[in-house]
Amino acid sequence: LVVGAAPVGNEEAPASKQVLILGGGVAGVIAARTLREHGINDFVIIEARSELGGRMRSHSFAGHTVELGANWIQGTQTGSGPMNPVLRLAQKHKLKTRETDFESITTFDHTGAVDFRDIVNSADEAYVNLTKAAGARVANDLVDTTSRTGYSLVEAKPRTAHEHAAEYFSFDWEYAQKPDQTSWIAASWNNNYTYGADAGGFSESNLFARDNRGFKHLIQGEAASFLKRHQLELNATVTRIEYTNQGVVVTLTDGRQFSGLYAICTFSLGVLQNDDVIFNPPLPHYKLEAIHSMTMATYTKIFFKFPYKFWFDTEFGIYADPERGRYPVWQSLDLKGFYPGSGILVATVTGDFSQRIEALPSSFVREEALGVLRTMYPNTSIPEPTDFYYHRWNADPLYRGSYSNWPPSFFVGHHENMRANVGRVYFGGEATSQKYFGYLHGAFFEGQDIATMVAKCVKTRACPQLKHVDHVKNTPYSQLETTAERTRTSYTHELVFSLLRQLIL
Numbered sequence: 001l002v003v004g005a006a007p008v009g010n011e012e013a014p015a016s017k018q019v020l021i022l023g024g025g026v027a028g029v030i031a032a033r034t035l036r037e038h039g040i041n042d043f044v045i046i047e048a049r050s051e052l053g054g055r056m057r058s059h060s061f062a063g064h065t066v067e068l069g070a071n072w073i074q075g076t077q078t079g080s081g082p083m084n085p086v087l088r089l090a091q092k093h094k095l096k097t098r099e100t101d102f103e104s105i106t107t108f109d110h111t112g113a114v115d116f117r118d119i120v121n122s123a124d125e126a127y128v129n130l131t132k133a134a135g136a137r138v139a140n141d142l143v144d145t146t147s148r149t150g151y152s153l154v155e156a157k158p159r160t161a162h163e164h165a166a167e168y169f170s171f172d173w174e175y176a177q178k179p180d181q182t183s184w185i186a187a188s189w190n191n192n193y194t195y196g197a198d199a200g201g202f203s204e205s206n207l208f209a210r211d212n213r214g215f216k217h218l219i220q221g222e223a224a225s226f227l228k229r230h231q232l233e234l235n236a237t238v239t240r241i242e243y244t245n246q247g248v249v250v251t252l253t254d255g256r257q258f259s260g261l262y263a264i265c266t267f268s269l270g271v272l273q274n275d276d277v278i279f280n281p282p283l284p285h286y287k288l289e290a291i292h293s294m295t296m297a298t299y300t301k302i303f304f305k306f307p308y309k310f311w312f313d314t315e316f317g318i319y320a321d322p323e324r325g326r327y328p329v330w331q332s333l334d335l336k337g338f339y340p341g342s343g344i345l346v347a348t349v350t351g352d353f354s355q356r357i358e359a360l361p362s363s364f365v366r367e368e369a370l371g372v373l374r375t376m377y378p379n380t381s382i383p384e385p386t387d388f389y390y391h392r393w394n395a396d397p398l399y400r401g402s403y404s405n406w407p408p409s410f411f412v413g414h415h416e417n418m419r420a421n422v423g424r425v426y427f428g429g430e431a432t433s434q435k436y437f438g439y440l441h442g443a444f445f446e447g448q449d450i451a452t453m454v455a456k457c458v459k460t461r462a463c464p465q466l467k468h469v470d471h472v473k474n475t476p477y478s479q480l481e482t483t484a485e486r487t488r489t490s491y492t493h494e495l496v497f498s499l500l501r502q503l504i505l
């Protein structure tokens with residue numbers, strides 16, 4: 001395929017391809033499919049790994065296929081309402097799934113099994129109240145703040161280990177970060193657009209992929225249905241992207257170059273944040289501010305294979321450790337409808353705790369997590385696991401985390417800037433989805449939307465420039481000065497009064 005890249009100058013250079021699609025995850029494959037639907041076949045997907053799928057990543061573990069990355073179709077469809085496009089793909093490719101029952105839980109603390117399911121239910125209610133209150137804030141044009149503030153204002157203030165574990169299960173386990181680190185308003189719309197049928201979302205249902213071909217099969221199967229061999233370049237890692245208003249040239253680690261009239265970059269937010277790919281000219285300041293203001297969170301699944309099942313018969317075990325976020329969620333795959341008889345138990349950790357275990361040797365993490373199981377089952381002799389694995393998403397240079405999360409200091413203007421094109425490089429992936437950031441369907445819609453736009457560019461050469469704002473602005477400083485002035489004045493008055501008081505006394 002290709003190569004002798006055309007130089008990128010001031011005039012439109014003869015390009016090897018009309019469109020370069022950088023990355024072969026959901027966004028990249030759906031972008032390719034969309035271009036094809038618009039009659040554009042002169043494109044190539046450039047993917048670093050030896051297969052398509054990206055963060056849909058399965059792993060052969062103890063004789064079964066488990067998912068290191070995405071596992072659930074989150075939100076399906078309510079009646080004839082909007083349908084999650086990932087569900088449509090799953091149906092087309094006959095993916096085996098199983099509905100998850102989040103109420104099927106057993107609860108534990110440092111003394112063993114203790115029933116605090118009522119507290120878990122209250123935390124679920126608090127989460128619903130949190131999202132409702134966020135809606136009221138939007139209606140009243142109030143500023144965003146942290147989800148922690150939101151929880152406090154709806155009077156959900158976890159104090160005990162049980163309350164923290166319950167809150168974790170309904171919040172951190174979804175966003176991969178704490179309420180303190182997460183926007184209140186964006187987290188709520190992200191939830192509502194996915195799960196809230198009355199807010200235009202899909203449904204509350206979550207389908208767990210449990211297919212021996214792997215969840216990735218739906219994207220690989222889809223690619224196989226339309227992609228030609230010459231439209232795909234695997235084992236091709238991009239190190240450099242040179243761009244102008246006339247074209248794009250990318251350079252790979254092995255020195256090969258590809259040129260295109262346009263490029264769609266679907267690399268994760270983490271990859272963009274970590275300078276794993278160099279842009280030339282460097283990305284403009286507004287773009288960099290946006291990229292570095294969103295968070296690439298981390299969600300880690302820790303897989304154990306035991307010689308036999310000794311644990312709960314529910315789908316989940318919730319463990320309340322005195323330290324919040326320390327191995328709080330355990331999911332059994334050794335269940336009817338999942339992988340019965342498999343002996344597989346999965347613990348999940350997120351956020352800072354994920355980063356911590358990524359920095360530790362696997363043997364240490366294995367013992368630490370086994371220690372938690374011994375705490376949960378003080379009267380049971382826990383057998384030695386015969387297999388153990390977790391993926392270090394944060395250290396992985398192709399992802400640098402698991403999925404994006406919206407922090408409270410990230411504004412809608414920032415998000416527009418994240419999505420905005422620079423020259424002829426367009427950006428699309430889960431993180432550029434304003435409604436569905438973090439999710440597979442976010443990546444799907446972005447791949448589709450950006451490719452539709454680029455298809456128009458190719459056909460008409462009249463290319464829409466995506467909106468960006470040069471400066472994401474705060475409250476006008478003139479108003480702040482007035483306030484500061486006022487504060488200073490009253491402070492001075494207080495000082496004078498206090499000195500006078502001292503003199504008098």
Ligand SMILES: Cc1cc2nc3c(=O)[nH]c(=O)nc-3n(C[C@H](O)[C@H](O)[C@H](O)COP(=O)(O)OP(=O)(O)OC[C@H]3O[C@@H](n4cnc5c(N)ncnc54)[C@H](O)[C@@H]3O)c2cc1C
Pocket residue numbers: 022023024025026027028046047048049052053054055056068069070071072073074236237238239266267268271276277299300301393397398399401402403428429430431438439440441442443
């Ligand atoms: C642990 C975990 C659990 C998750 N759970 C769920 C879930 O249950 N449900 C859900 O909806 N979502 C879930 N997600 C999120 C979901 O997986 C992502 O939103 C989605 O897969 C992102 O797709 P994408 O195409 O935007 O990005 P990616 O999948 O990251 O695709 C980008 C591609 O670019 C490639 N690449 C990166 N750098 C380079 C380079 N320099 N050169 C060439 N190629 C490069 C990568 O290999 C990758 O294939 C989870 C993710 C993780 C990690």
